[in-house]
Amino acid sequence: EVQLVESGGDLVQPGGSLRLSCSASEFTFSSYEMFWVRQAPGKGLEWISYVSGGGETTYYADAVKGRFIVSRDNSMKSLFLQMNSLRVEDTAIYYCARDNGYAIDYWGQGTLVTVSS
């Protein structure tokens, strides 16, 4: 069964940095495009980043552009999100998600990032 397991969520002060990881298993990781999606408290789902299967193409939501960097290590079957200059409004559950070309077909359980002083 396909599994996506996020880690790295934590409490961090405004202006700080954090790196999230997502470990994938039971599928050919390099063949799939991957997303990060977040949900802030009381809000809906918000897509924040995309990375192609080889890692050469990335896209970001305007809310995180210039502050977050998505990357992947296909040899380790891992996805990363480097989060810099964190703001209170970045507080959310962050999900790693697989794109099968039609839809997001698998989601991780999420990792909580809290930005607060």
Add this chain to the structure above:
Amino acid sequence: QSVLTQPPSVSAAPGQKVTISCSGGSSNIGNNYVSWYQHLPGAAPNLLIYDGDKRPSGIPHRFSGSKSGTSASLGITGLQTGDEAVYYCGAWDSSLNAYVFGSGTEVTVL
């Protein structure tokens, strides 16, 4: 302000049917695949419908999808208390180079 527009909430009695609409544009629903996700409290979102009207294996036939032009809809028949959740439509937006979600529709079983 979401790119895809959904009603905030719908409700119906057990056993009845609800329909959730999702309105977008030519750069997303009109020319890309639209999907529907169920998000139960405390759980990860779950794919219900992809490519407008297709169900992944394991999704009951009670859930159905349709698409026409730049709009899509999700139908749930035989409503059950376990269907209480927030439902999101989603699609890639070719103009934004972004995946866009609707604002979510909360389904309540009366």
